[in-house]
Amino acid sequence: MTTPVSFTDPKTLDEKIEETTRFAPKFGPDGLITAVATDAETGEILMLAYMNAEALAKTLETGEGWYWSRSRGELWRKGGTSGHIQRVVEIRTDCDQDAIELVVEQTGPACHTNRRSCFYRTVKADGTLHFRD
Amino acid sequence: MTTPVSFTDPKTLDEKIEETTRFAPKFGPDGLITAVATDAETGEILMLAYMNAEALAKTLETGEGWYWSRSRGELWRKGGTSGHIQRVVEIRTDCDQDAIELVVEQTGPACHTNRRSCFYRTVKADGTLHFRD
Numbered sequence: 001m002t003t004p005v006s007f008t009d010p011k012t013l014d015e016k017i018e019e020t021t022r023f024a025p026k027f028g029p030d031g032l033i034t035a036v037a038t039d040a041e042t043g044e045i046l047m048l049a050y051m052n053a054e055a056l057a058k059t060l061e062t063g064e065g066w067y068w069s070r071s072r073g074e075l076w077r078k079g080g081t082s083g084h085i086q087r088v089v090e091i092r093t094d095c096d097q098d099a100i101e102l103v104v105e106q107t108g109p110a111c112h113t114n115r116r117s118c119f120y121r122t123v124k125a126d127g128t129l130h131f132r133d
Numbered sequence: 134m135t136t137p138v139s140f141t142d143p144k145t146l147d148e149k150i151e152e153t154t155r156f157a158p159k160f161g162p163d164g165l166i167t168a169v170a171t172d173a174e175t176g177e178i179l180m181l182a183y184m185n186a187e188a189l190a191k192t193l194e195t196g197e198g199w200y201w202s203r204s205r206g207e208l209w210r211k212g213g214t215s216g217h218i219q220r221v222v223e224i225r226t227d228c229d230q231d232a233i234e235l236v237v238e239q240t241g242p243a244c245h246t247n248r249r250s251c252f253y254r255t256v257k258a259d260g261t262l263h264f265r266d
Contacts, residue, residue: 008260018246021254021262034181036169043176048167048232060258093262094251095244099181101252111228113151118227119234121154125193127141129154129226 005053010097018095025056026098032068035100037078037110039117040089046110047118049078051100063088065102084108138186143230151228158189159231165201168233170211170243172250173222179243180251182211184233196221198235217241 008024010017017024027033032050039046049067051059055075058066065078065086079085086104093100111118121129141157143150150157160166165183172179182200184192188208191199198211198219212218219237226233244251254262 021264023256023260023262034167036178036181038178045169045171045178045234048169048227060256091256092252092265093254093256094181095246095248095253099251100256101178113228115228118232119225120228121226123156123193123224123226123233127156129156131154132225 005057007053007056017097023093024097025053025093025100026096027053028098032070033098033100035067035102037065037086037102037104037106040103040105044117045119046104046106046116056100059088059102060091065104079107082108082112084110086110138190140186140189150230156226157230158186158226158233159229160186161231165203166231166233168200168235170198170219170235170237170239173236173238177250178252179237179239179249189233192221192235193224198237212240215241215245217243219243 008022010024010026013020013024025033031052035051036048037046050070052068055066055068065088067076067078069076085107088102088104090103109116120132122132124130141155143157143159146153146157158166164185168184169181170179183203185201188199188201198221200209200211202209218240221235221237223236242249253265255265257263
């Protein structure tokens with residue numbers, strides 16, 4: 001069974017994509033849109049991933065974070081195996097509607113390495129990485 | 134004159150990309166890596182854009198945000214025309230090193246619509262967008 005997916009095609013908008021009140025997500029040539037999950041409490045970035053139309057529809061319908069795994073080539077419910085699910089508090093889109101921010105309550109660590117956030121290393125000018133904590 | 138660009142190729146790493154202290158950014162087939170700029174003071178997401186190797190190198194060298202404009206097909210110094218530059222406070226990468234977070238001090242609005250952040254609309258379940266303020 002596939003989820004019925006219907007989003008407004010941005011090409012059909014008769015007003016500027018920056019000022020419209022219609023949600024018209026702009027998926028790339030690969031059918032994906034970039035999504036950043038941020039922590040509802042701290043605001044920090046937890047992870048960056050990709051959604052196809054079905055993942056975005058499921059996220060809207062279920063109130064949980066769903067993504068498209070580029071490496072596995074499959075729809076992916078965040079936390080489906082680990083239990084580290086994301087309850088969506090708010091969904092935002094950007095000026096040209098080609099990116100999504102998911103404000104979430106994250107159960108457990110967001111990163112598959114069991115760290116709270118995937119962004120746990122800083123880049124130094126000498127080309128090394130430092131672990132943030 | 135082109136900037137000399139040399140990053141470690143992730144394929145040459147002999148340790149896990151998640152645990153290495155070597156910066157080995159993973160550019161996509163299009164030569165781009167996704168970059169999210171966040172506000173150094175508030176932590177909020179300001180914008181999401183893309184970098185090629187040269188933009189990433191220039192960001193590291195100059196301490197200012199540089200990107201690759203996919204629509205214009207050119208290297209782009211953020212604020213080069215508007216004056217709304219980004220002073221980079223910290224650069225982070227994620228577990229598999231295919232995304233960048235730039236923590237920045239943003240001069241003026243980050244968005245080309247003159248809003249502080251590009252993520253100024255929330256997505257509602259009925260497919261409409263609400264302006265955040």
